[in-house]
Amino acid sequence: MPNAILAPALTTAGVSASIAAIAQRFVPLRKAAILKEEHLDRRTFLALAAAVSASPLCAEAQTNAAMRIGLSPVFLDDQLSFLNDWRDYLQGRIGRAVRFVQRGSYREIMDLLLEQKLDFAWICGYPYVRNRARLRLLAVPVMEGRPQYQSYLIVPATDKTTNSILDLRGKVFAYSDPDSNSGFLYPRYALMQLKENPERFFARTFFTWAHRKIVEAVGSNLAQGGAVDSYVWETLRLYHPELTRRTRIVEKSPYFGHTPVVARTGVSRAEFDTMQEALLGMSQNVAGKALLKRLNLDGFVAGDDALFDGIARMMRALDART
Template sequence: MLTRRLLLAGLGTVAASPTLAQQDDWRQSIREIRFGVSSAENEAAAIARNQPMVDYLAKRLGVPVKIYRVSDYAGLVEAMRADQLEFSRFGPAVYSLGRRVLGDKLQPLFRDVDNNGQEGYYSVVVVRADSPYRTVADLKGKSFAFADPNSTSGYAFPAYFLRKQGFDPQAHFSGTVFSGGHDNSVLALVRGQFDGVATYQVNENSGVVQRLALRGMIPAGATRVIWTSPLIPASPFSTRANLPQGLKDAFVAAMMAMKDEAPDVFKAFTDGQVSRYAPAKHEDYLDVIAVTEELEARRKQKPGG
């Protein structure tokens, strides 16, 4: 059972559109929609990306919409379990955790399709561009950071597949830590605090490193990828099964229409790297669930696990 303290801090509320004449039935019981965002992204960046989407949803759906930041990835599951969130985008490993905790109460709705038609992304091991490290083998005895224990690309996939390739993280690196988020990992790497980190990228033009460089938070070309995982299915936007179907349908319709109805909002929310959304189903994440379950079983086998 999760015991982590949930830290919810609202980023902003938008009033419902006063021009909406016809009220659907679900609006009689749902007076506010809460969308969960993990604190893995820094607050200023989260506001810049999400606030236009909040504005759009409030006008489109006709009820106030609020963004909530949570303390970590597992906080999204806790909030959904407590009926404190209506919608959130879950990383695949967080979705796996959510299904273990919530079962069918957690429902996937849709996921990104990038500009190349790809419905997924990759975990990558990144080093500083001026370092001598060219392969994971070169990081023997070096310091390494994962992002979060419930991150797919920042922990589950690299821990699982590196071990399958003969690099047990606990034995191969001099020490491993959880940085608290992808931004933290890459920023610390560039500052010289770690020799290697695990993060994610969609392609060579889109990912954590590219986003931080675009915002001037790290120099362009400051890092280099030395390892890439198999494809991870794109993170599902998810909801609670106990919500009115009319609300879920309205949310999906609004998000699907955002690119055409509010192209600037869509571009800001997706960093310009998403072409459209596609339906997501539970079966899409069975491989990720298998990876996370094996890691959990391994953890429990350790003394004190």
């Protein structure tokens, strides 16, 4: 994180130099912004940057210079061209540089978020409810008209006999991430409800660290079963039907609150509102709609904490067991 490293080095004496550096950094961003419907003109941009960096809270301001948004594989975060377009869109909307931060697991994103190294993050409902006190719910994606999703139990398409998770006893099972609701918490909860011990029910379990890879692992028969986010599965069905075709959905869970976008507690009210407005407003304009279409979402809504009560219940049940 160059900005974090850069920050302590900046002193008042080095202000002018840092202004120049920041301005330089913003030049390519501005070029991108011109392409957007609503962009800041160059003068405003430079003035803003100068104001921020000239303030006494220089170091703090510097870290805020770019909005850091953590992304986790709760959606198809491997579409780099989409992310590029989305970033451009968000920058245009919030009038600030946006930096997406991606990590291999939910936990790393959560750690960064809790250490205040990220401003916002698109995470899973499970880590959200676990850390609800230190996070603020910013937005919830809406899919098929509801801010909810499911956990799908999938098996290889070649498996014609499995009808329930109970048929997978002694098999190899793929989880997505130990901090995933749909890919870990729910299937374990379901097994518990069936009076099975999730630790011993399968001969072997492993994590793929992404929902998309659950589909691949099950499709290639590496795992005889897997739990996947319904949103990811449906999106894949749309854009990569060759992957989903190799799997078969055996069970669908009840609806849970969709993977929320959250803010760390330290984010200012203004920043929170700007960001929320940017996300929620996506369904209001053409560019935003086009991006939502690529995300296979209807839009984002502010969301209600109560959406995640189901996940919280399961978490408590499992926590109590251990």
